[in-house]
Amino acid sequence: MAKQAERSESTRAGLVAAARELFAERGYAAVGTPEIVDRAGSSRGAMYHQFKDKQDLFRAVYEQVQQEIMAQIGESMAEVDRTDPAAALKSGLHTFLLSCTDPERIRISLIDAPAVLGWQEWRALDEQYGLGLVIAGLEQGIGTGVLRSDLAIRPVALMILSALGEAALFIAGAADPETARAETEPAIFALLDGLRAG
Incomplete structure (x- = not known):
C-alpha cells in the first residue's frame, strides 16, 4: 500500500513538473495533454487518474x-x-x-x-x-x-x-x-x- 501511494505521488509530481515546464514555455492554451504526458514519461490513464482534466492539472501547477x-x-x-x-x-x-x-x-x-x-x-x-x-x-x-x-x-x-x-x-x-x-x-x-x- 505504501509503495503504491509512493508511486502515485511520484506520477503526480512528474506530471506537475512536466506541465509546469510546458505552461511556462508556451502558455496553457498552446499545450496539449498528450505532450504533458509524453514529457512526464507517463500515460493518459495515469494523468486522468491524478487529475480531472488539464485545468485541474494547471491548478496544481x-x-x-x-x-x-x-x-x-x-x-x-x-x-x-x-x-x-x-x-x-x-x-x-x-x-x-x-x-x-x-x-x-x-x-x-x-x-x-x-x-x-x-x-x-x-x-x-x-x-x-x-x-x-x-x-x-x-x-x-x-x-x-x-x-x-x-x-x-x-x-x-x-x-x-x-x-x-x-x-x-x-x-x-x-x-x-x-x-x-x-x-x-x-x-x-x-x-x-x-x-x-x-
Missing part, C-alpha cells in the same frame, strides 16, 4: 508556484530584525514584487491563471496563500506598536493583497517588468508607511 513564492516571502521576512515588523513586511513585499518579474511566474500566475481558473477562483487562491502572511505581518507590527492599532486587520490585509495583485498585473503586462517593479515598489511601501503608528 499554480498552487505549487504560489506555495514556493509564499515560502520565499516567509524566509525573507524571517531574516529581518524582529524588532522592526514594518521592515519585515517591506522585505516580504519586495520579495513578492521581485517574483513578479520572473517569466515563469508572469506566464503561469499572472497571465494564464486568471483566464484558466476564472477571476473568482484566482482571487480566492491568492487569498488562501497570501492573506495569512499579510495578516501575520500586520499583527506583529500592531503588537509591537509600530503599526496603527485603530484599524480592523482583515480589511487592511485584503486591501494590501488587492494592491499587490494590481501591482503584479502591472509588472506582468509591462514591456520591461524590472523597470515596472522599480516604479511600483515605492508606491506599495508608501501605502505601508501610511499604517505606521504616530
